[in-house]
Amino acid sequence: MNLPDCLFCKIANKDIPAKVVFEDETLIAIEDINPAAPVHVLIIPKDHIVSLADIKPEDETVLGHIQVIAASLAGDLKLADQGYRLVNNCGEWGGQTVMHLHYHLLGGRHFGWPPG
Ligand code: AMP
Numbered sequence: 041m042n043l044p045d046c047l048f049c050k051i052a053n054k055d056i057p058a059k060v061v062f063e064d065e066t067l068i069a070i071e072d073i074n075p076a077a078p079v080h081v082l083i084i085p086k087d088h089i090v091s092l093a094d095i096k097p098e099d100e101t102v103l104g105h106i107q108v109i110a111a112s113l114a115g116d117l118k119l120a121d122q123g124y125r126l127v128n129n130c131g132e133w134g135g136q137t138v139m140h141l142h143y144h145l146l147g148g149r150h151f152g153w154p155p156g
Pocket residue numbers: 047058070071072073074075082128129135136137138139
C-alpha cells in the first residue's frame with residue numbers, strides 16, 4: 041500500500057528521484073540526501089508502514105529481509121570488516137522525521153555510544 045503524500049512512498053514509486061543502491065520487490069535502498077557518515081544508506085520497505093511501533097505479525101518477513109539485505113549491502117560497501125551501524129529511529133523521541141519505516145545503514149567512521 042502507498043500513501044500519496046508520503047516522501048518514501050514517492051521515492052519507492054520513482055515519483056521523486058533518489059540514488060538507488062539496491063532494489064527488489066519488497067524494498068528499496070537509497071543514499072541518504074544528508075549523510076551522517078561516509079556511507080549512509082536508507083533501507084525502505086516499499087509498502088507503507090508508519091514506524092516500528094506500527095508493525096504487524098505479517099510484516100515479519102520484510103523486517104527479516106531488511107536485515108539480510110543490510111548485511112549484504114554492508115559487505116558490498118566494504119563495511120563489514122571494520123563494522124557499521126543499522127539504526128531505526130522510532131517516533132518523536134527516537135528522532136524519526138519521515139513517517140514511513142526505514143533503517144539507516146551507516147558506516148565508514150567510528151560511532152560513539154550512547155547516541156545523542
Ligand atoms: P529519520 O530522521 O530517521 O526519519 O530519517 C529520515 C532520513 O531521510 C534523514 O536522514 C534524511 O536526511 C533523509 N531524507 C530526507 N529526504 C530525503 C530524500 N529526498 N532522499 C534521501 N534521503 C532523504
